[in-house]
Amino acid sequence: MASFASIRSSVYDREERKQQYQAHIRGLNAYDRHNKFLKDYVAFYGTEGAKYDKPPVRTDQDILRQGYRFIRTEEDDMDTSWEQRLVKRYYDKLFKEYCIADMSRYKSGKIGLRWRTEKEVISGKGQFICGNKHCNEKDGLASYEVNFSYLEAGESKQALVKLITCPACSEKLHYKKQKEKAEAEKREKDVFHKRKRNAVDHADHSDEDATDKVERKKGKALSSSVHENKYKDDGDDNLDSFFEGMFP
Numbered sequence: 001m002a003s004f005a006s007i008r009s010s011v012y013d014r015e016e017r018k019q020q021y022q023a024h025i026r027g028l029n030a031y032d033r034h035n036k037f038l039k040d041y042v043a044f045y046g047t048e049g050a051k052y053d054k055p056p057v058r059t060d061q062d063i064l065r066q067g068y069r070f071i072r073t074e075e076d077d078m079d080t081s082w083e084q085r086l087v088k089r090y091y092d093k094l095f096k097e098y099c100i101a102d103m104s105r106y107k108s109g110k111i112g113l114r115w116r117t118e119k120e121v122i123s124g125k126g127q128f129i130c131g132n133k134h135c136n137e138k139d140g141l142a143s144y145e146v147n148f149s150y151l152e153a154g155e156s157k158q159a160l161v162k163l164i165t166c167p168a169c170s171e172k173l174h175y176k177k178q179k180e181k182a183e184a185e186k187r188e189k190d191v192f193h194k195r196k197r198n199a200v201d202h203a204d205h206s207d208e209d210a211t212d213k214v215e216r217k218k219g220k221a222l223s224s225s226v227h228e229n230k231y232k233d234d235g236d237d238n239l240d241s242f243f244e245g246m247f248p
Contacts, residue, residue, distance in 0.1 A: 060086060063083045063086055063087065064086070064087055064090055066083075067083055067084060067086075067087040068087055068090070068091070069087075069091070069152060069153070070113075070114075070115075070150065070152060070157070070159065071157075071159055072088070072091055076088075093117070093118065094115040094116065094117065095115060095116045095117070095118070095120075095121050096115050097116075097127075097162065098116060098126040098127050098131060098161075098162050098163065098164060099113040099114065099115060099116070099126065099131060099146075099148075099161045099162065099163050100113070100114050100115070100116055100120065100125065100126050100131055100132075100133050101113055101131050101132050101133065101163055101165070101169075101173070102114075102132075102133055102134075103132050103134070103169060103172045103173070104134070106172040106173070106175050106176075107175060107176075108176075109175075109176035111172075111173065113146070113148050113150075113161060113163070126163075126164060127164060128141075130164065130165055130166040130169055131163045131164045131165050131169070132165060132166075132169040132172070135165075135166060135168070135169050137166035137168070137169070139166070140166055140167050141164050141165065141166055142164065142165065142166075142167075142170060143162060143163070143164050144162070144163050144164075144165065144170070144173065145160055145161070145162060146160070146161055146162070146163050146173070147159075147160055148160070148161050
């Protein structure tokens with residue numbers, strides 16, 4: 001028969017584990033508590049070898065990334081699902097006068113734009129500080145209207161937005177256009193020089209042909225005069241031989 005001390009110890013241990021379990025459960029949020037109950041149920045009452053498959057989780061960030069639109073339309077506002085309400089609530093908190101640019105891939109002609117947050121508006125980022133998110137220059141700022149072409153939800157869209165940049169970031173903003181312009185000018189210059197070389201070569205060939213013609217004409221004239229002189233000399237010799245012996 002078990003002693004009173006051992007029974008009391010087992011009761012205390014059981015109560016202590018119960019309190020620890022309850023404290024652990026109270027420290028969990030609703031989602032984690034739900035997952036723990038399911039996991040415990042599978043572990044104690046499930047079949048042998050059964051495993052608990054954790055369901056996929058969609059966070060608020062996932063919903064915003066999926067449903068966010070750079071410029072919302074009336075059709076977007078007509079959707080009353082809680083996901084779209086969450087997206088619209090976030091969209092309404094943005095300030096849409098100036099943009100913030102990501103120019104990390106400017107050499108390939110890809111520049112990302114987004115609206116400013118309240119914290120950026122208070123600090124002056126994008127209006128009194130360069131709109132490039134990696135630049136904090138405050139001097140020499142200039143405002144540009146950018147025709148922003150982007151792909152969103154499988155559709156090509158365009159929007160005219162304002163962006164303020166410093167001189168260095170302005171060069172990054174127009175890098176691709178300036179590069180294409182320089183390449184076009186280089187191609188035109190190469191074509192011009194090629195045409196000029198072809199014209200010079202054609203003129204040289206024409207001069208050579210004209211010189212050859214003149215020389216050929218001179219050669220023909222010289223040959224004709226030689227033949228005439230020969231015939232003339234032969235005629236004089238024949239006359240001398242004809243009159244020879246006729247006069248004493």
